[in-house]
Amino acid sequence: MFQGVVKRLCFAPNSSVSLYVRHFCKKSHRKLRISEAISSSSSSQLGVNITVQGWLRSVRPQKANIFLHVNDGSSLQSLQVVAGAELNNPLLTFGSAVEVSGVLKKSPHKTQPVELEADVIRVLGECNPVDFPFKIKKRHGLEYIRQFPHLRCRTNVFSSLLRIRSEATSAIHSYFKDNDFVQIHTPIITSNDCEGAGELFQVEPSSAHDGHFFSVPTFLTVSGQLHLEAMAGAFSKVYTFGPTFRAENSQSRRHLAEFYMVEAEISFTQSIEDLTKVMEDMFRSATEHVLAHCVEDVDLFHRHVTPGHRETVDGMLKKCFPVITYSEAVDILNRSSEQFAFPSDWGCDLKTEHEKYLVKHCGNVPVFVTDYPYDLKPFYARDNQDHPQHTAAAVDLLVPGVGELCGGSLREERLSVLRARLEELGLEDVNSWYLDLRRFGSVPHGGFGLGFERYLQCILGVDNIKDVIPFPRFSHSCVL
CATH class of the missing domain: 2.40.50.140 (Nucleic acid-binding proteins)
Structure with missing residues (x-):
């Protein structure tokens, strides 16, 4: 009876009572x-x-x-x-x-x-379906929807990607929180070139300004590592998760000008195994979380976009990640019957084709490669001092379908060795603050960085890195 009264009052002429009841009726529809x-x-x-x-x-x-x-x-x-x-x-x-x-x-x-x-x-x-680039009941490929970065979130496949990306982000933060890491917001604008490769975007104000805005040349960050190392002088475990920038003139399926990096730094360690354990545990923890919380979305990719890839992911989670040295990797490559486009001699940097072959050779599971030639690694990598094979205490994690996912090293904590290395490279003046870290309470430490978009490529089987980020930035393209 009360419902009937309410229904009649909702359509009664305007009055204070009817206005109240209409509000009540509207509120009764739970959103x-x-x-x-x-x-x-x-x-x-x-x-x-x-x-x-x-x-x-x-x-x-x-x-x-x-x-x-x-x-x-x-x-x-x-x-x-x-x-x-x-x-x-x-x-x-x-x-x-x-x-x-x-x-x-x-x-x-x-x-x-x-x-x-x-x-x-x-x-x-309103939406005019004639002009709308996506058509009803049609499954559009990733390459087609990539043409519409402002609209592709309307498609099933890309909305699934974005939910997976969001869940993976939460899973990575949860892993570090559960393991007592302190999150650090490292700067986007910096005066340091962490990698020393010179692939930098310089930052200057758009309006006229006398000299440099910050009094020194500044750039978009290529890595938060050096700032994390500063924080590692007061915290035993720190991490950051944010955008990084590389001015690489590349149209490849593996590179972007703007991408997200997960980076961690651990103090009081002299062991590469401490780093590889965190890399492997984080990979497993995040992947298991995504598979458990994004069942339908992951299934969409593994069924319709990259059929058969689920078996690869399950295989990665079932086995421990093997560890080989760079020297062993070169030996594997040189003994193979594979015809590589790039040389695989000792001292040469491993290319994507080499990395993918090594992964397959090791059972199509992620594999750690350690002890790279010293000259291949940046100034901060710890010198193993193992002449004549002069190597650095560095490690890369190679994964199926992608190649390098993580790169890390023990850091050179010895002041004399680090100063000599910086002098050799002509970098001592710009890194005087970095030497201070070794002067005042330095401890053995190490860290690594993981490319978040490459991680998504790995677990979903997506071939092109531009298809796992909302708004891809690459040379000759900055839409929106």
């Missing part, structure tokens, strides 16, 4: 995300008036009814909406933004747990 509505099949939500907001993924009009699928990005699945044909006014089109209110009911179809029986549909944003 749910699509993922919450879909998961309500066995809960008290059934039979309740709800409101959802999202974008139309499909529109199927019939004589008496119209069937819609609405998605708000919270789930790969869309919510089916059933409405009378009279609610198709204005005309509902694929891609439009809508707000739908109605009663959530158990669906008679086995393929979907619930459906929304609509009584009100409001178009919040």
Whole structure:
């Protein structure tokens, strides 16, 4: 009886009572995300008036009814909406933004747990399906949707990628938090070239300015490592997770001008094994978390984008990561029957083709390569002082389909050795502050960096790095 009174009062003439009741009626439609509505099949939500907001993924009009699928990005699945044909006014089109209110009911179809029986549909944003680059019920390839970085989040495959990326980010932060690392926000603008490769974006104000804005030349960071090392003088375990920049004139499938790096630094260690343990544990922890919390999204990739890759991921998680030295790696390459485009002699840097071969040789699981030639590594890598094979205490983690995922080393904590190295490279003046770290309470320490986009490529099997970042930046391309 009360419901009948409320219904009549909602349509009564304006009065203080009717205004209150109309507000009450509106409040009685509980607003749910699509993922919450879909998961309500066995809960008290059934039979309740709800409101959802999202974008139309499909529109199927019939004589008496119209069937819609609405998605708000919270789930790969869309919510089916059933409405009378009279609610198709204005005309509902694929891609439009809508707000739908109605009663959530158990669906008679086995393929979907619930459906929304609509009584009100409001178009919040129109979409012309003729001009919209993505077409209804068509599966577009990654290369095609890459042309529309401002719109590709509307596709199933890229919305899945973004949910996976978000969950992987949370998993990595959780790993470091659970293992007592302190997060450090390292600067984006810096006067240091950490890698010493000169692939820098210089930073200057757009308006005229006398001299350098910061009094010295400044650049977008290529790595937060040196700043982490400063923090490692007071904290035993630190990490950072943020954007880094390389002015590489490359159109390859493995490189970006802007990408995200996970970097960690550990004090009081003299062992490469301490670094490889963190790398392996973090990889396993994050991957297991993503597989457990993004089941449908990961399955979409492994079924339709990179079929068969799930077996590779499962294989990576089942086995311990083997460790070989650089010298052993060169020996494996030179004994193989493979025809490589680049030389694999001792002293040469390993190329992607070499890295991928080594991964396959070791059982198609991630493999650590240690003790690289000293001259191949940056000034901060610790000198093993193992003449005549002069090597550095450095390590790379190579993974299937990608090649190098992580790079790290023990850091040179010996002041005399570090100063000699900087003098040899002509870098002593610009790194005087770095020498101070060795003068005042220096301890043996080491660290590594992981390319986050390459990590996503690895676990999803995606070939092109531009397909695992929302807005890819590379030479001759900076859309948006």
